[in-house]
Ligand SMILES: NC(=O)C1=CN([C@@H]2O[C@H](COP(=O)(O)OP(=O)(O)OC[C@H]3O[C@@H](n4cnc5c(N)ncnc54)[C@H](OP(=O)(O)O)[C@@H]3O)[C@@H](O)[C@H]2O)C=CC1
């Protein structure tokens with residue numbers, strides 16, 4: 522199935538994530554004439570995408586000739602209360618609401634749009650190259666057909682998984698939503714460590730980037746677990762073993778990562794308040 526709905530797609534928030542999803546949908550053949558965008562100041566790259574496709578952007582939309590089939594909400598969670606009343610006025614009885622905001626509960630959308638069919642989803646930035654992973658949860662109003670639409674819409678930027686328990690969305694956000702930042706931090710730190718060990722900055726950055734990217738591709742394509750792939754690099758008494766000893770396994774990196782994911786999970790819960 523290719524995403525299509527009973528009315529236009531209204532994108533609220535043409536930033537990094539909203540822009541990435543729209544780009545994926547357009548690349549897959551979504552008719553740009555069926556897209557309406559609300560954003561007071563779209564990200565420059567998204568502005569180019571919109572201009573190239575002849576899609577108008579309005580800072581605020583207070584009226585539409587036809588209710589949207591889908592409202593995709595991709596604004597920051599902190600401004601949600603300011604944005605939802607306006608979007609609620611545009612929604613019709615059959616409008617499907619899809620939010621990708623971190624922390625924002627299904628109930629917080631239902632408060633402004635009573636009776637609305639709402640999907641809460643958490644994608645991640647590899648969506649920009651259609652290699653994202655999204656986890657989604659639907660409220661009780663979402664029909665099987667609407668859920669299939671949402672699945673199709675979100676799958677324009679990668680894999681989509683569904684859960685029934687909304688509480689899982691906060692740890693999901695902490696692992697896969699925020700996760701790319703942990704990997705990029707690793708690349709940054711590895712490059713800097715290479716520089717400190719005597720490599721010139723350009724070579725160190727090139728090696729770190731290629732190593733993270735190549736390891737990710739190997740992890741994806743191999744049947745082996747991450748643990749086994751790590752063991753395959755680690756010769757007894759060798760260089761890797763010396764480094765991993767410093768990183769400290771369960772007492773070191775594992776402890777730190779567990780605390781980091783717990784902090785992100787808590788922040789997601791706090792954003793709901
Ligand atoms: N970045 C990420 O890795 C991920 C983000 N998310 C979620 O996606 C959402 C968007 O994040 P991200 O794309 O990073 O953020 P961005 O800041 O890149 O995008 C948000 C966009 O919304 C615009 N905006 C501000 N006010 C309004 C308004 N009233 N109506 C419509 N648009 C408005 C912003 O404009 P301006 O810049 O002028 O404020 C900006 O262009 C967040 O809720 C975040 O939690 C989910 C998964 C991953």
Ligand SMILES: O=C(O)[C@@H]1CCC=N1
Pocket residue numbers: 623694698699
């Ligand atoms: O940091 C954030 O809040 C957003 C949600 C997941 C990734 N970025």
